[in-house]
Amino acid sequence: MTPVLETTGLGVRYGRTWALRDCSLAVPRGRVAALVGPNGAGKTTLMHTAVGLLKPSAGQVTVRGEVAFVAQDKPLYDGFTVAEMLTFGRRMNPRWDEEAARDRLGRLGIPLERRVGRLSGGQQAQVALTLALARRPALLVLDEPLANLDPLARHDVMRAVMAEVAAHELTVLLSSHVVSDLTDTCDWLIVLNGGRAQVSGDIEDLLDGHRVLTGPAGLAEGVAARTRVVAASGSGRQATLLVRDRPVLDPRWSDRRPGLDELVLAYLRSPGSAALPGPARQGVGA
Amino acid sequence: MIWLTWRQHRAQILVTAGFLAVLGLLLLGSAVEAKLYVAEHAPPSCPAGTAYCGDLDVAVALGERYDAVYSLFGWMPLVLPALIGAFWGAPLLGREYERGTHRLAWTQAMPVRRWLAVKLAVLGGAVVAGGLALSAMVSLWRPVFRDGIDSTFGNIGVFNMVGVAPAAWWLFAFALGTAAGTLFRRTLPAMALTVAGVAVAMFTLVTLSDHYAEPARTVLTGTVVFDEPDARLVGATWLDPAGREVADPPSSVCPRRVDAGRSSRNAEAWQACLFGKGYRYAVSYHPPSRFWRFQWTEAAILTLAAAALGGLAVRRTLRRRA
Structure with a gap:
């Protein structure tokens, strides 16, 4: 259209x-x-x-x-x-x-x-x-x-x-x-x-296409290497990643669909990330 | 669009029209009263073309009446254009920017170009009509008092109230105010700039008007008094017996002593001495017959300036920058 x-x-x-x-x-x-x-x-x-x-x-x-x-x-x-x-x-x-x-x-x-x-x-x-x-x-x-x-x-x-x-x-x-x-x-x-x-x-496609992963901070790097991270945050031993594709996860990680404000905030915090239509722009991981 | 122009600017239009109406009534009343006075007091055989019928008492009485009214509107040649510029021109775009309403007016289906064209044409036309109305009223009123005494050429204040000068001044001030509104995007500073600009322009054109034409020149002998009350004097100088201009005849020719108090005895004696030695006094001036030449020259300068300022306002409005 x-x-x-x-x-x-x-x-x-x-x-x-x-x-x-x-x-x-x-x-x-x-x-x-x-x-x-x-x-x-x-x-x-x-x-x-x-x-x-x-x-x-x-x-x-x-x-x-x-x-x-x-x-x-x-x-x-x-x-x-x-x-x-x-x-x-x-x-x-x-x-x-x-x-x-x-x-x-x-x-x-x-x-x-x-x-x-x-x-x-x-x-x-x-x-x-x-x-x-x-x-x-x-x-x-x-x-x-x-x-x-x-x-x-x-x-x-x-x-x-x-x-x-x-x-x-x-x-x-x-x-x-x-x-x-x-x-x-x-x-x-x-x-x-x-x-x-x-x-x-x-908006629905965007929310479906992103996941919020929460797990031990020590494993975050390994997880990040297997997916495209939009934004990462953490406090102490806990790490939270907003990612674009859902990787196969260790059972110690939990995984859920992000909220709209969560998604917006994650992108605003990482100006280098983008989610735009078109092959050239598809998913530039941070 | 004409409705919108009227609705947004009706206060200025009504106040200006009301002012002109009141002024018209005042002038009409004053002229009628003066006519009645002349009819009552003038000698029976009144020569045509003179307001005072050759009678000195009538001339004095008319002079008093004229001065009384003139003192009321002697400020008009300067103040009226300033007011027109400040209240018709400055808010036209300045207020839209100031209130943010340009974002409303310029995002309708009507193109900005047309919105601006109608506003400038309607308001500019009204301003010119108002200036011409003022000129017509003053031109009808003044001869009742001044016929046979002077014309409207010599006094630059009167000159700017008759002919096409008021219309040209009003149009210039309107364009200046409009352009100032796009420069400041606020009404009040635009008004201030407009008033200052009109004052500067008036001073400049008064100075410049000596050069609208090559001055006429006349050479006097026996007197330094140029007996043409209606001419505009440009300059005067002494000529030595050989015909050369001398700004200051040397004191070796005729010794000059300073006058005491109000007496001009010594100066007159010095002048008589110079004339006796073959000196002459040259006066350059513009005769009143140049009235229309000066009117059109001034109108052309002001109209060109108005067009340039209007063009600036249009350009700044249409270029669509933040």
């Missing part, structure tokens, strides 16, 4: 420093992709490039279909009423579902005549999301959609996104640095680190 978002060798440079470098990844249609990485990893830069706010310095980015974007601080015109924000959306976009937008805001209990600046943070996030969804985009890009929201509002926003994905042919790319927010909603994972894509793939 042709991906909705695809980057090849994408690089973005601010002055002499590269915020994004040689970044190749793809998000297939209908996926909800989580873009994770530490601050400064290039998440926002990647998103701004995808929505056309930034021009790539190298490589290219392709979006198949209309893209809608909600920036990190959910910008809206404070002096506009909610109804005027809808007029803004209608006049700036030839494809615009006014009925769905009004319906959505009605269900959320957001009054149309109220000024945007007087709405709560959660309501502003919902208005920004409504504006993006009313465009019926093929790709919805959300930069930290849950930042600065209370737990209830986080839940509401994620539920709204999921409902939209279920109802329409929508692909979503959303960034977060809180991995636990994403566990239930996302089915695709992209890990960015230091401006490079480190992991890109289906």
